[in-house]
Amino acid sequence: MDEIEFRRRAYTNPFDADADFVDAVESNSEYKSWLQELQAFDAQITDIANEIPIPEGLAERIKYRQKKEPGSMNLSPRRYLAIAASVIIAVGATVSLTLYNSRPTAEDIAFGDVVLQHLYAEAAFLDSNFDVNFQQANQVMEVIGAKFDDNTTIRNLIIKFANDCLVIPLNESVHFIVEGSNGPVTFIIINNNPVSTEFNLDDGRFSGKVIPIENGNLVIVGEKDEPLERFRNLINENVEWVI
Amino acid sequence: MSGIPVLDDGSKQQRYEALVDSYYQDVYRYGFWLSKNQSLAEDLVQETFLRAWRSLDSLQDEKAAKAWLFTILRRENARLYERYRPELVDIEDQSIAESTDKEPDQSMDKELLYSAISRLDSDYREPLLLQVIGGFSGKEIADILKLNSNTVMTRLFRARSKLRQQFVPDEHQQEQD
Numbered sequence: 001m002d003e004i005e006f007r008r009r010a011y012t013n014p015f016d017a018d019a020d021f022v023d024a025v026e027s028n029s030e031y032k033s034w035l036q037e038l039q040a041f042d043a044q045i046t047d048i049a050n051e052i053p054i055p056e057g058l059a060e061r062i063k064y065r066q067k068k069e070p071g072s073m074n075l076s077p078r079r080y081l082a083i084a085a086s087v088i089i090a091v092g093a094t095v096s097l098t099l100y101n102s103r104p105t106a107e108d109i110a111f112g113d114v115v116l117q118h119l120y121a122e123a124a125f126l127d128s129n130f131d132v133n134f135q136q137a138n139q140v141m142e143v144i145g146a147k148f149d150d151n152t153t154i155r156n157l158i159i160k161f162a163n164d165c166l167v168i169p170l171n172e173s174v175h176f177i178v179e180g181s182n183g184p185v186t187f188i189i190i191n192n193n194p195v196s197t198e199f200n201l202d203d204g205r206f207s208g209k210v211i212p213i214e215n216g217n218l219v220i221v222g223e224k225d226e227p228l229e230r231f232r233n234l235i236n237e238n239v240e241w242v243i
Numbered sequence: 244m245s246g247i248p249v250l251d252d253g254s255k256q257q258r259y260e261a262l263v264d265s266y267y268q269d270v271y272r273y274g275f276w277l278s279k280n281q282s283l284a285e286d287l288v289q290e291t292f293l294r295a296w297r298s299l300d301s302l303q304d305e306k307a308a309k310a311w312l313f314t315i316l317r318r319e320n321a322r323l324y325e326r327y328r329p330e331l332v333d334i335e336d337q338s339i340a341e342s343t344d345k346e347p348d349q350s351m352d353k354e355l356l357y358s359a360i361s362r363l364d365s366d367y368r369e370p371l372l373l374q375v376i377g378g379f380s381g382k383e384i385a386d387i388l389k390l391n392s393n394t395v396m397t398r399l400f401r402a403r404s405k406l407r408q409q410f411v412p413d414e415h416q417q418e419q420d
Contacts, residue, residue: 011403012396013374013381041407046375048357052272055285059267062292063260124282163323 003031010035014042104210108195112210115219116201118167119186125161126184128177132159137176140164141239144172144191145215149238157234160184168192171216178231183223185231189239191216215241259296262308267292270312273376276368277320279361287323291316310383313373317387359409367402370395 001009001024009021014035016022025031104112132140134155138147140162148154158179165175165188173190186208194212201208201221208221209228213236220231270291275284294315295302302311360368373384381399385392 008400011400011407013399014403038403038407041410042375042403044353044356045360045371045403045406048353048360049276049372049375050272052275054268054271055281058271058285058288059263061285062263062267062289065289066259066263066293066296122286124280124286127282 006031010038014039103197104199105196108197108199108210111192111195111217112199112201115167115188115208115210115221116203116206118165118188119206119221122175125175125177126186128161130159130161132162137162140174140176142242144174144189146189146239146241149240151238153234154238165190173216180222180226180231182226185220185222185226185228187221187231187235188219189213189216189235190219255299259292259299262295262299262312263292266309266312269309269376270316273313273372274316274320276372276376277317283323287316287319290319290323294319309377310379310387313377313379314387356406356410359406363402363405367398367405370398371402374399 001020006021006024006028009016009018025035134148134150137154137159141147143164159176160179161175161177163175165173167173167175167188168190171190171192173188173192175186175188177184177186179185194217195210196212198209198211201210201219202224205224206221207224207226207228208219209232211218211220211232218232218235220228220235222228222231267288271284271288274287274291275281278284278287291312295312302308360371363371370384370388373379373387377383379387381392381395384390384399385395388395390398
């Protein structure tokens with residue numbers, strides 16, 4: 001085996017067990033010595049790659065999550081154990097209701113629970129800082145058939161995360177995280193049946209609203225005490241339905 | 244194993260938990276290299292195994308289970324995260340466990356090598372990590388990445404030779420970029 005081919009094979013896999021490679025190594029002491037150095041280097045690469053520490057209890061959390069999965073509308077947030085929140089949310093997070101002219105239906109409340117559960121499931125994204133620009137934001141909005149107006153209000157918005165969303169798997173939705181005054185503010189727009197009335201979502205950590213809109217529902221959630229009206233106005237005044 | 248009867252729920256549960264026990268660590272580690280963040284890696288792993296549970300009946304061959312899980316993980320990563328990934332990521336060195344038993348220069352070498360791996364172009368880094376974390380063959384890596392085998396071989400070659408060049412710079416390199 002010529003040297004070029006030998007090195008090509010060695011770099012591709014220093015532990016190549018094919019007979020022609022092994023024979024070439026055994027019959028050439030320089031190849032052998034060089035390969036041994038490369039194998040030692042490769043062992044370091046393997047060690048480093050595999051030295052990532054595994055979070056404690058991960059296997060149990062994976063199995064726990066699956067047990068809750070099939071067809072269940074459970075109320076326990078998926079990863080509350082792993083979230084460094086100051087408040088532990090007990091199973092069966094309660095939704096506090098502010099009475100408006102009409103009460104939300106049981107279906108509305110169940111939808112609110114699903115949204116809260118989704119927020120906890122994707123809480124890791126609250127730390128995102130992707131610096132999403134106007135064009136990228138509108139690419140995401142296309143998913144729900146809407147777009148942001150091109151104005152300074154939207155251009156000045158600090159968007160830290162934007163993606164399509166699977167909160168309700170059969171309906172299109174988008175999930176944005178922007179900078180609020182008390183921390184990140186999530187807004188999710190879902191093209192499902194609008195809820196019968198606006199209502200609050202409050203669970204001790206988050207403070208939010210579910211708002212029926214023209215083509216579905218707008219959910220705005222911030223950290224406790226985040227003033228949300230400006231975000232409601234922002235969406236109402238700067239989003240246009242294209243479809 | 245063709246012709247296997249549909250498993251009852253108890254068997255499916257057992258089969259699933261055996262998959263988790265066997266592979267969750269490698270899947271997590273690879274997920275961490277993709278996302279560079281512990282919380283996101285955990286989310287990725289959770290989503291990966293959930294989707295695996297939902298489509299477990301489609302896994303016919305247990306020998307293919309690991310590659311199947313890694314394929315799902317990559318798809319989840321692309322769906323959830325890759326769209327807005329910045330080109331260069333500030334790498335927190337949380338992955339290198341504190342090794343107080345090592346000589347200072349050994350720790351430094353480890354950090355340098357970790358950094359060098361992290362800074363490889365992802366086209367080169369990902370096949371390499373599939374090889375050294377997953378232990379996959381060139382053919383398996385090609386299936387996971389949906390590339391042809393020759394492309395995978397070339398990328399493995401480039402990944403290793405680039406890393407080697409950084410640590411043994413006077414060594415003759417066969418291929419320059």
